[in-house]
Amino acid sequence: xxxxxxxxxxxxxxxxxxxxxxxxxxxxxxxxxxxxxxxxxxxxxxxxxxxxxxxxxxxxxxxxxxxxxxxxxxxxxxxxxxxxxxxxxxxxxxxxxxxxxxxxxxxxxxxxxxxxxxxxxxxxxxxxxxxxxxxxxxxxxxxxxxxxxxxxxxxxxxxxxxxxxxxxxxxxxxxxxxxxxxxxxxxxxxxxxxxxxxxxxxxxxxxxxxxxxxxxxxxxx
Amino acid sequence: xxxxxxxxxxxxxxxxxxxxxxxxxxxxxxxxxxxxxxxxxxxxxxxxxxxxxxxxxxxxxxxxxxxxxxxxxxxxxxxxxxxxxxxxxxxxxxxxxxxxxxxxxxxxxxxxxxxxxxxxxxxxxxxxxxxxxxxxxxxxxxxxxxxxxxxxxxxxxxxxxxxxxxxxxxxxxxxxxxxxxxxxxxxxxxxxxxxxxxxxxxxxxxxxxxxxxxxxxxxxx
DNA sequence: ATGTCAAATAATATCGATATTTTTGGAGAA
DNA sequence: TTCTCCAAAAATATCGATATTATTTGACAT
Numbered sequence: 001x002x003x004x005x006x007x008x009x010x011x012x013x014x015x016x017x018x019x020x021x022x023x024x025x026x027x028x029x030x031x032x033x034x035x036x037x038x039x040x041x042x043x044x045x046x047x048x049x050x051x052x053x054x055x056x057x058x059x060x061x062x063x064x065x066x067x068x069x070x071x072x073x074x075x076x077x078x079x080x081x082x083x084x085x086x087x088x089x090x091x092x093x094x095x096x097x098x099x100x101x102x103x104x105x106x107x108x109x110x111x112x113x114x115x116x117x118x119x120x121x122x123x124x125x126x127x128x129x130x131x132x133x134x135x136x137x138x139x140x141x142x143x144x145x146x147x148x149x150x151x152x153x154x155x156x157x158x159x160x161x162x163x164x165x166x167x168x169x170x171x172x173x174x175x176x177x178x179x180x181x182x183x184x185x186x187x188x189x190x191x192x193x194x195x196x197x198x199x200x201x202x203x204x205x206x207x208x209x210x211x212x213x214x215x216x217x218x219x220x221x
Numbered sequence: 222x223x224x225x226x227x228x229x230x231x232x233x234x235x236x237x238x239x240x241x242x243x244x245x246x247x248x249x250x251x252x253x254x255x256x257x258x259x260x261x262x263x264x265x266x267x268x269x270x271x272x273x274x275x276x277x278x279x280x281x282x283x284x285x286x287x288x289x290x291x292x293x294x295x296x297x298x299x300x301x302x303x304x305x306x307x308x309x310x311x312x313x314x315x316x317x318x319x320x321x322x323x324x325x326x327x328x329x330x331x332x333x334x335x336x337x338x339x340x341x342x343x344x345x346x347x348x349x350x351x352x353x354x355x356x357x358x359x360x361x362x363x364x365x366x367x368x369x370x371x372x373x374x375x376x377x378x379x380x381x382x383x384x385x386x387x388x389x390x391x392x393x394x395x396x397x398x399x400x401x402x403x404x405x406x407x408x409x410x411x412x413x414x415x416x417x418x419x420x421x422x423x424x425x426x427x428x429x430x431x432x433x434x435x436x437x438x439x440x441x442x
Numbered sequence: 443a444t445g446t447c448a449a450a451t452a453a454t455a456t457c458g459a460t461a462t463t464t465t466t467g468g469a470g471a472a
Numbered sequence: 473t474t475c476t477c478c479a480a481a482a483a484t485a486t487c488g489a490t491a492t493t494a495t496t497t498g499a500c501a502t
Binding site: 039 | 452454455
């Protein structure tokens with residue numbers, strides 16, 4: 001009956017609710033990298049039992065957002081420039097594969113979804129940073145989503161989240177908007193709608209490389 | 222005190238023990254694809270509590286060996302030719318990246334490890350299929366292990382396991398030895414020791430494609 | 443003053459039990 | 473006979489409590 005006391009009845013299971021909330025807190029830096037994650041402390045924070053918390057932490061371990069240390073519990077995954085660069089490298093590789101496959105399977109329904117997601121992202125740009133982040137991810141995943149390669153999509157989504165975490169940590173999650181990424185998104189979209197795989201992937205990778213360089217420079221200071 | 226009653230005191234925690242055992246059972250097909258995994262049933266099989274079983278299943282979910290269905294518990298991940306072909310595709314892509322990075326970082330210590338692993342694998346070929354599987358994985362991971370890209374290695378290991386599952390399911394895990402894979406391994410090794418990235422990756426990918434075609438044909442029948 | 447060891451403290455891992463949810467099976471009506 | 477609905481059974485998700493393991497604190501010896 002505890003689960004019913006929540007302000008919103010959105011979450012079906014306590015485990016999934018704890019998973020979503022903890023994930024959010026780690027991604028945004030509310031739980032900083034390397035921080036010890038004590039069951040009791042989280043139990044209070046999420047007002048739920050120990051079992052859902054444990055299970056949520058287990059799941060986050062496999063998302064590489066939480067590390068399990070021997071018999072000494074859990075901690076938020078540490079960050080490093082090295083790790084960031086690997087994420088960038090893998091994203092460029094995997095997303096190119098996925099985007100090419102998406103374009104190879106291109107159809108009208110997919111193009112409609114793309115245009116819609118892009119429109120929503122532009123509209124969310126005026127709202128808070130959080131709304132924009134969601135729409136941004138939706139747009140990027142829509143680009144890859146026509147590949148019909150579920151494993152690959154899963155990896156891309158995972159790496160996307162790992163990457164977004166560095167954005168939040170480096171700049172509170174909003175400063176990168178100052179660069180002109182709207183034009184970059186438009187280029188990727190237009191090329192995808194033209195079924196021009198070479199051009200689209202080139203723009204996509206440049207998009208990542210640029211944000212990558214920007215964040216790398218932020219991490220040095 | 223229950224944990225101490227096990228015949229072997231190898232496992233540190235009950236959770237990890239259950240994880241390893243369940244993983245093994247799913248990989249080898251002892252728990253067939255799609256099978257419902259009831260907590261009570263597994264609790265008896267592993268003689269441990271419900272909590273470790275639940276946590277182990279959660280971890281296996283993220284390895285994509287187990288699926289969680291809504292509030293209806295867990296089941297062994299289903300298999301399909303489509304899924305198999307995606308695994309093959311991703312392995313070719315990711316392992317090429319990893320092998321090239323490994324060769325770029327080549328040093329004497331790595332070459333020694335490679336030679337050793339290869340030797341152990343050849344020796345294990347005379348023993349049971351299970352020993353050979355372990356040595357085979359160790360050799361392949363050693364090839365990639367010098368890349369210093371831990372995320373990439375993790376994905377490769379995960380895909381390796383997903384792939385080996387299809388081998389077990391298709392042929393009981395030993396029949397593929399009948400093909401002349403020893404020569405293929407030798408070619409990959411030699412090229413790697415020569416620091417010839419192009420040749421080594423070509424042989425590696427051909428190695429996978431051939432086993433892939435063999436398994437694909439098995440799956441049709 | 444410092445290093446080491448032991449007791450106290452705190453945190454984790456695990457268990458047994460309960461409440462909720464899903465599935466099954468059978469009775470009654472069309 | 474077949475469909476629907478309700479009740480019984482099973483299984484899951486979750487909680488509270490306990491035993492095990494790590495960490496800290498303080499005392500004692502060097």
